[in-house]
Amino acid sequence: MSVPAASFPPHSLTARFAARAARRQWRERWLGRGLRGLSLLLALLLLALPLFLLFNARIDDAWREALLPLLAGSFKAALYAMLVALPLGLGAAIWCARFATPGLRGLLKPVFELFEAVPAVVLGLIAALILAPWLAQRVLGLVLLLALLPLLALAAGWLWQRLAPAGWQRFWRGREIGLLLPLAALLVPLALGLGQAPLFASFAAQLQPASPWNGLVIGLMLGLATMPVIFTLAEDALFAVPADLATGAQALGATRWQALWRLVLPVAAPGIAAAVLLGFSRALGETMIVLMASGNTPLLQVSPLSGLRSVAANLALEAPDAVRGSVHYGQLLFSALLLFGLCLLLNALAEGVRARLRQRLAGS
Amino acid sequence: MASNASRPVQRRDLGLWLAAAAVSTSLLALAALLWVLLAQSWQAFAPAPVALLQWRDDAGEHSLLASVLAQDEQVLIVRGSEWQRRGDAYRRVLRSSLVHLSFPADALNLRLADGREILLRGSEQSWRGLDPQQRLVLPGADGEVPVRGADLVEVVAVNALSGWQRLGTGLQRALGFAGGTGGSGLFAALLGTVVLVMLMSVLVMPLGVLVALWLHEYAGNDQLARGLRAAIANLASVPSVIYGLFGLVLFVHGIGGSLDVLLSGTTAPVPHWGRGGLLWSALTLALLTLPVVVISVEEGLARVPPGLRQAALALGATRAEMLWRVVLPVARPALLTALILAVARAAGEVAPLMLVGAVKYAPALPLNGEFPYLHLSQQFMHLGHGVYDLALTGSDGPRDLAQAHATALLLLLVVIGLNASAIVVRNRLRERSRELSA
Amino acid sequence: MSAPAPVAAMPGGLLDGQELALQARGLSLDYGSRRALDAVDLAVPCRRVTALIGPSGCGKSSLLRCFNRLNDEIADCRIVGDVRVFGADAYAAELSLPELRRRVGMVFQKPNPFPQSVSENVAFGLRLAGLRARLELEDRVEAALRAAGLWEEVRDRLGESALRLSAGQQQRLVIARALAVEPQVLLMDEPASMLDPISTLRFEELVVALRERYSVLLVTHNMQQAARVADYTAYMQAGRLLEFDTTDRIFTNPRLRGTEDYITGKLARDEE
Secondary structure, eight states: OOOOOOOOOSSOSHHHHHHHHHHHHHHHHHHHHHHHHHHHHHHHHHHHHHHHHHHHOOOOTTHHHHHHHHHHHHHHHHHHHHHHHHHHHHHHHHIIIIISOHHHHHHHHHHHHHHHHSOHHHHHHHIIIIIHHHHHTOHHHHHHHHHHHHHHHHHHHHHHHHHSOHHHHHHHTTOTHHHHHHHHHHHHHHHHHHHTSGGGHHHHHHTOOSSSSSHHHHHHHHHHHHHHHHHHHHHHHHHHSOHHHHHHHHHTTOOHHHHIIIIIHHHHHHHHHHHHHHHHHHHHHOOHHHHHHSBTOOOOOOOTTSOBOOHHHHHHHHGGGOOTTSHHHHHHHHHHHHHHHHHHHHHHHHHHHHHHHHHHHHHO | OHHHHHSSOOGGGGHHHHHHHHHHHHHHHHHHHHHHHHHHHHHHHSOOOEEEEEEEETTEEEEEEEEEEEEOSSEEEEEOOOSSSTTOOEEEEEGGGEEEEEOOTTEEEEEETTSOEEEEESOHHHHTTOOTTOEEEEOOTTSOEEEEGGGEEEEEOGGGOOHHHHHHHHHHHHHHHHHOOSTTOSHHHHHHHHHHHHHHHHHHHHHHHHHHHIIIIIOTTOHHHHHHHHHHHHHTTSOHHHHHHHIIIIIIIIIIHHHHHHHHSSOOSSOSSSSOOHHHHHHHHHHHHHHHHHHHHHHHHHTSOHHHHHHHHHTTOOHHHHIIIIIHHHTHHHHHHHHHHHHHHHHHOOHHHHHHTBOSOOSSOSBOSSTTSBOTTSOBOOHHHHHHHHHHHOSSHHHHHHHHHHHHHHHHHHHHHHHHHHHHHHHHHHHHHHHHHO | OOOOOSSOOOGGGTTTTOOEEEEEEEEEEEETTEEEEEEEEEEEETTSEEEEEOSTTSSHHHHHHHHTTGGGGSTTEEEEEEEEETTEETTOTTOOHHHHHHHEEEEOSSOOOOSSBHHHHHHHHHHHTTOOOHHHHHHHHHHHHHHTTOHHHHTTOTTSBGGGSOHHHHHHHHHHHHHHTOOSEEEEESTTTTSOHHHHHHHHHHHHHHTTTOEEEEEOSOHHHHHHHOSEEEEEETTEEEEEEEHHHHHHSOSSHHHHHHHHTOSOOOOO
16 A cells, blocks of 8 residues: 655644643633632532521520420331331332343333332322322221231242242243233222221221321322332342342352342342431421421321421412511521431431442442 | 243342342332423313302202312312402212202313413303403403403313314423413423523533643642542532521622621611622522533533544643643534533432522512622522422412422423433533544 | 654664654653653654554654654653653653644544545634635545555545445545644554555555655554565564564564564464
8 A cells, every 4th residue: 555645735833833822721621720710619609508507597485485396207107208208219219120121120220210200299299189188087997008008919929839830930020010000000099998887997997087188198299209218229239239240149049039138138228228228317307398398387296197297388378478587487487497407317327328338339 | 141041940040130130110100290390280280171060068058169179989179260369269069968960061171371261161262352442341250350351361162072183282382381480380480490590500600610631631630629529529429408408598698798797888688798698699509510610611521532632742832731621622512512401410419409599489580680680699580490399389279289380390301401401412522532533 | 851863862873864754762662650652762764654563552653652752642651761852851741732633644544534524624724724615625635545555535525424424435535634734743543443455555656646745654463564564674572663664674684683573473363
């Protein structure tokens, strides 16, 4: 191959580069400085936010009466929500990360991710207008449903493993929810109908909530809203555990569940703990669902059948009309500061345990 | 693996059925939520059958032409003609008092521009194609109601509709509702939401991208960078209502209040900037979405193959030129993802807006033909806030509640659509970066 | 810094009287606590091809990247010693880094065209110089592509994405991109290791042709390649430059046992 003698245009580029050198250097230097300055400004702004709250917050003698029911309400809502979100979120995460077929996982994961994006006001609307009045008549049915669902799952699993032909079992392996979904759907009207049976009428009467907008409704809807948060984080943690760890154990004769319980869960435990902490933090600060469906009664009551009022919902209700500089305003800011601090604390804890998970995974 | 399945019953494997039950329950709940939303939204627009009712009570015998909205064994909930104003004609009728109930085929439902519905019997053709200027007199129950032809929005012979026609009428009404400018339309809320989110994007995108650039390309591990990273990570965990409070205290009262004093000299009795408004809301949402933007832009920058950076530097590009000409263009899908995620997050947020400027009813649009066209200090209407308002403080009972669900459905579709497109864009980005580095 | 020494301390006055493009003296380089180069002395003559051979991880690439200071991008990299490009200190405080890198072009192991059109890739460096006139840009792009022996293949595909070229074409495109900014030296870091045999052959012909105008420092794992294209060859091992001589002598009569072992394949070679 012959390469023609290079025929560059006569005048060289050196002069052109030299002419621009100063300008390019100036740009280079000022871009770096400008970006740094911008970041510094942002950092100051972020620092100013909590400080502004702090300087304007005020505590007086009455804060105990004003704030305690709100704090209790926040915790009540978050705790009831966790009762729903934890089993659902962690169960779904375990299933998706370790048992589902890859195709099924690829389907379920985006569904739950999109679920996480559903605006809270939409969930609050359904909770307040549809779920609350509907549930007021069916508390017993719901209790029955929640009790029967896991029993149904266990019974179905046991029968399936005992009776189904091996070929079927192999086909449905990793797709078991396809079997369970219609069963669960059938159980819903069954349990609810049972709850309204005349036989249990006296029992049902005792479970009649004082108001349709109560802790039970909040627990259910806030729990559903928190479930995808816990699911996403826990699923990531569980999926990150190398697959050969479990496969190896199964080769030694452990069942899929044993491999998960003994090997995978301990490794992923910090990630799951972080998921729980962040889920709790989310439930604590969630506003719209609680605001719309809790009745907003600032009373200290533990019962799930009574209403509540949370710090966050109280802020949304009262802050728009609070007179700037008044005692009330100061109190509101103080409650916000408290909520802010709690969430930061939970976040810091979650970050701490997550760092441990990363160490563990890097080590294994 | 397969031998595992053919082994006899393993009772210890039952736990996984519990996990499967969790997935099933969640999916069922999700499906139920969607179903409720769809069904309730349909109620807002479905043409309700018009019944001719006759009943007797202590006051005597009554006769009424009314839409049947709901019924059970004991009662009917109906709405008669709204002669006076929208929402004034609801009525409960005991089934036991009914003398006569029929659904006449010639019943007409007339909708007026202000949202009222009038029920009549007559021929559809005679009401269609009226001259807009023509004045009519509707034979009202309490006298006669004057109406112009132009006020007549819709004439439907409700009871004569086939299934498909009902669906068509419902969808037409839904579209009219989504774009409607009148008292019950969503146009103002939709426009408010769009303007707010666009303003927020204009604020957060440059800031987020520049800060992400600095953090990822310049900062290394110095103290400011570490602090900023920690602050942004923590910011992501702060409840959204707290952002609203930040906005209220810092932007509305702090900056806005000072602006008022600065501009008018004294503390104005009616605050202009020192109250919730479009700008403050956009700033608050920008703060709220900043972590989303910074984190996904940083992820995108990290995915730019190092070979491209080195190639640019080796050709004599300065760092700034490398970023501008190579890194940012390659990371463009990541910027798009960041924008979509931020918009999706912002479009669904309501709690902070309640504190910094969204209102139930704003007299003017935030964007209109009057100078300065974009009214930054004005309060505005918002989809999500509209859902809250319609649901809890609506004045028109069933109709407002049904419309709250329809509004919620629209909001949900917007947010889910944005998120889904973000997922698609991100997947494509990952494929492309794999291609580039392969 | 002392005045530039005309000739590096090379055995037997090998490069006496030759103009030197690159020089390194007493050059040591550490990545954190790991020493990658240990007191390396090297001189690269003008308008010749110098090959750098040695086992994997011996510091060839690190040495290469000292001449265009691409090592500066690595956070914990420390450099001690004297590096000169045409006699000028490459690590002088007042030196313009972009200008240094323009004059010392580099070709990487993996072809790394930008995800842009073929002509935009070649014009990248020209745009940095502020060239905007379309005709001049087109002329210079064509000249660079001709010099890299790619013009005939891509003259009809200038607007196409560079990523759609074959690997061999991409590598020559990358060379054209480097040539377009009129460098004096070309550093090549195992540029043919990802190419098929035919592309490799074409590439080697190109390197020989480039010798007429440019000084080339070529890192390679392929002994035959070094023997075919290089005028001089340096052998490195464990961060030290052990032997430097004309290619003929290195391959026929190396002074050191280690060099011979490596060349004859007794020392594990890592062909990729």
